[in-house]
Amino acid sequence: MVVGNFSMLAGLDPHAVHQWYLAVYADAFEWVELPNVIGMSQFADGGLMSSKPYAASGAYIARMSNYCDGCRYDVAKKVGADACPLNVLYWHFIDRNAAKLAKNHRLAQTYATWHRMDDGKKHEYRNSAESFLDKLDRGAPV
Ligand code: SF4
Numbered sequence: 001m002v003v004g005n006f007s008m009l010a011g012l013d014p015h016a017v018h019q020w021y022l023a024v025y026a027d028a029f030e031w032v033e034l035p036n037v038i039g040m041s042q043f044a045d046g047g048l049m050s051s052k053p054y055a056a057s058g059a060y061i062a063r064m065s066n067y068c069d070g071c072r073y074d075v076a077k078k079v080g081a082d083a084c085p086l087n088v089l090y091w092h093f094i095d096r097n098a099a100k101l102a103k104n105h106r107l108a109q110t111y112a113t114w115h116r117m118d119d120g121k122k123h124e125y126r127n128s129a130e131s132f133l134d135k136l137d138r139g140a141p142v
Helices: 002-010 014-024 030-041 058-064 085-096 105-116 119-138
Strands: none
Touching: 002 014, 002 030, 002 085, 014 030, 058 085, 085 105, 085 119
């Protein structure tokens, strides 16, 4: 879930993610792996397997695991050098996919929250996420 969520939020190519899972897991059989990755994890099957993307910000990771305890990022922060990148990546994903997802009733609350945010905050989130994604593209440390 953690790798799949990050891959989807970062906008990685779902086919490349599928190929990566096949390559790194010796026990990955394509007939099981492919629908789980393309469908459930990356929401790249047109919604056949899931009624909404399995997208999560840092808060969900913190609630479901203890990973954040030793992380150099602060899961409670949204922007800044030590802010958890998943927080802005989540909103960036929601924003950039609005044309496809905003009418999904299971995301109504999410889009209502996004639309309630003031423009300055949205701008800050977009910039922060794009700066993080740009570093990833350049292979720079994040
Ligand atoms: S604070 Fe660290 S471990 Fe927690 S969700 Fe963010 S990046 Fe992941």
